[in-house]
Amino acid sequence: GCAPDLDLILQIAPADYVSQAIVHLSKQKESVGKTFHLVNPHRPRRWNELVNKIKELGYPIKLLSYDQWKVELINQVRYSQED
Numbered sequence: 001g002c003a004p005d006l007d008l009i010l011q012i013a014p015a016d017y018v019s020q021a022i023v024h025l026s027k028q029k030e031s032v033g034k035t036f037h038l039v040n041p042h043r044p045r046r047w048n049e050l051v052n053k054i055k056e057l058g059y060p061i062k063l064l065s066y067d068q069w070k071v072e073l074i075n076q077v078r079y080s081q082e083d
Helices: 015-026 047-056 066-082
Strands: 002-004 062-064
16 A cells, blocks of 8 residues: 655566567577567656556555655564464
């Protein structure tokens, strides 16, 4: 229900694109021993833009300072380990 309020730029790519690329590349003899960076060819997105999009889709999520978010994350981990 929360996310860190960070000023980050993300280079994210859709999972279906990346998985198809991995399968395709793994079948190419020319790919052996090479490195491939699979990134989104479109403009990068800001972290807060992604969080706001999640909120627009109806998911309750609030932005917290990184320190507050870290405390909340640790508390959630402790709580889940007690169950």
